[in-house]
Amino acid sequence: MTELTLIVREAIAETPLVKAIVLGSxxxxxxxxxAPGAHVRVALPEGGDRPYSLVDHPDHRDGGTWVLGVRLEDPSAGGSRFMHGLAPGxxxxxxxxxxxxxxHEDARPALLIAGGIGITPILSMAAALARAGRDxxxxxxxxxRGQLAFLAPLARICGDRLACHYDDEPETRLDVGKALAEAPADAVVYVCGPEGMIEAVKAxxxxxxxAPERVRSELFTKAPAAGADDTAFEVELRSTGQVVTVAPGESIIDALEAAGVDVLYDCRRGDCGICQCDVIEGVPDHRDVILSDAEKASGKVMQICVSRAKSSRLVLDL
Structure with missing residues (x-):
């Protein structure tokens, strides 16, 4: 993976819980x-990394800086606490x-829906659509009120195409069905935010x-915690016959990498689909948020970053 060493140029409090971190080379x-919707992974001092979407901020378009939006989580698993502690230099x-x-790059209109910190990739999409003169x-x-970040740049980008909704004000609360009904019939829907919002939009x-392919989402959450009843199981690689044991609390990806197997993945939260693989034998224990109910019921594919096994062994097309 390409690594970049960047310097914090600014750390701006957007709301009491959200900071805009401006990075430069x-x-x-x-x-x-x-491109709109892109993210970078930021290395943490204690190891590991966290993904943060890049914000296409109108004040930082010279190509010399990136802007990240980071919400302080309570409790923080380390990423947001580290990011909120950053200072210029x-x-x-x-x-x-x-x-x-x-x-999408064609001329179809877009319906953008964001919840909380899910605004970060959605803002960049709005900026790209506005520049291109697209609907x-x-x-x-x-x-x-007071908890929505980046409202000033959003107002500049969107004008009257922006609608803000507040859960504690019934008259402004988001009506998902109404938003979808008022969108053009061929609009592509993008939603980013809490899992409940994403599932409500999909439903x-x-x-x-x-059509499901017209509803696209990205989930802002951490990977599911290990369950108290998790047990060890085996993964067999069909290509080589190698068998790897996955311990309780260990992901399939971690077990495979420890055994020297090169695995393609990204989010490690079960929402991007990069690590999806075919299941040849065995019963997956699905813990992702990307597969449909029908796909989960079929047991033919799984996301190996978060999902486990209900059977003692899985045979995977790896």
Whole structure:
């Protein structure tokens, strides 16, 4: 993975819980370009990393800086606490931009729906659509006034195409069904935020006959915690016959990498689909949020970053 060493230029409090972190290269050179929906992974001091979407902020479009939006989680698993502690002059290591949530390139309109910190990739989509003169509408929901980040740049980007919703104000609360019904019939729907919001949008869209491929989502959450009843199981690789034991509390990816197997993955939360593989034998214990109920019931594919096994052995097409 390409690694970049960047310097914090600014750390701005957008709300009491959200900070905008502005990063620049150590030598002032331009940073790699990023398409709407892209993210970078930021290395943590104690090991591991966390993904953060790149925000296409109107004040930082010279190519020399990136903007990240980070919500302080309670309790924090380490990532948001580290990011909120950053100050100008601090150095961080990031990956190059990656994109599992791309914006469609054809002329169809877009319906953008964001909840909380899920605004970060959605803002970049709105900026790209506005620059291209394409049709879109953005619904941004939060718990209360004062808790929605990046409202100033959003107003500049969207104008009257932005609608803000507050959970504690019934008259402004987001009505998912109404938002979908008012969108153009061929609109592509993008939703990012809490799992409950994403599932509500998917369910409402399905009830209205909107094709699943027109509803695209990205979930902001950490990987599911290990269950108290998790037990060890074996994974057999069909290509080589190698058998690897996955311990309780250990992911399939971690077990495979420890055994020297090169595995393709990204989010490690079960929402990007990069690590999906075919199941030849055995019964998966699905813990992702990307597969449909029908796909889970079929038992033919699984996301090996978070899912486990109900059977003693899985045979995977790896």
């Amino acid at each position: 150590a030598d002032g050179a331009p940073l790699p370009p990023a 601090d150095r961080v290591t990031t990956s190059a931009p990656q994109n599992n949530f791309p914006l 879109f509408r953005l619904h941004y929901a939060g718990r209360a 409402a869209a399905a009830g209205m006959g909107i």
